Amino acid sequence: MQEKWKEVDRYINTFFAPSDSSLDGALQASEAAGLPAINVTATQGKLLMLLAQIRQARSILEIGTLGGYSTIWLARALPPGGRLITLEMDPKNAAVAESNIALAGLSGFVEVRIGRALDTLPALAAEGRAPFDLIFIDADKPTYPEYFTWAVRLSHRGTLIVADNVVRNGAVIDPASPDPNVQGVRRFLERIAAEPRVTAAVIQTVGSKGYDGFALILVTGDQ
Numbered sequence: 001m002q003e004k005w006k007e008v009d010r011y012i013n014t015f016f017a018p019s020d021s022s023l024d025g026a027l028q029a030s031e032a033a034g035l036p037a038i039n040v041t042a043t044q045g046k047l048l049m050l051l052a053q054i055r056q057a058r059s060i061l062e063i064g065t066l067g068g069y070s071t072i073w074l075a076r077a078l079p080p081g082g083r084l085i086t087l088e089m090d091p092k093n094a095a096v097a098e099s100n101i102a103l104a105g106l107s108g109f110v111e112v113r114i115g116r117a118l119d120t121l122p123a124l125a126a127e128g129r130a131p132f133d134l135i136f137i138d139a140d141k142p143t144y145p146e147y148f149t150w151a152v153r154l155s156h157r158g159t160l161i162v163a164d165n166v167v168r169n170g171a172v173i174d175p176a177s178p179d180p181n182v183q184g185v186r187r188f189l190e191r192i193a194a195e196p197r198v199t200a201a202v203i204q205t206v207g208s209k210g211y212d213g214f215a216l217i218l219v220t221g222d223q
Contacts (some may be wrong), residue, residue, distance in 0.1 A: 017042035030067030036196035045073035052077035057133035064139030068097030142184035167213035197221030
């Protein structure tokens, strides 16, 4: 099935996410720098862009930059005057991302902040940079529950929060899993379910990166 999923991804991409010099260049630069190939797929990137456009997002927060591939997709959805802040802990990853974003012609829309997200998120709140219209979480899974708490704090009614990698090839259903990534996602889903100011769904996905899923969370209550 994995090969079939890859073939379907390639077929869909010919219509809706064809070869793109900026995005392809970002992947190539990331690989050359030794970054792990854990970015979203082209189809998933296009989905993120569409969600941002549907939301008419003018301010986007991304938690987890890596090489900036998803950042480019999201930034392309911004209108003139829009802004995206992306948080990356690793200075090497951030440098690769900044170069990729510049080559895509999007530096004027994007700010890359370096440091632990649990340090930079309070700083954003203190600086009055919130609320954001869309927040994308794609970082270390054990900290997803804390990222979600901050995402809600940095939101307003109508903010869309999207989180990647929440199905973990189906391992998310195993309460005894020794994998801290699985346990982090399980706590994350439990925290979402307990939060009265949001409504959510999880969409399972298959494709060239295997079997996983996105959480889609709409903030419905006032902060």
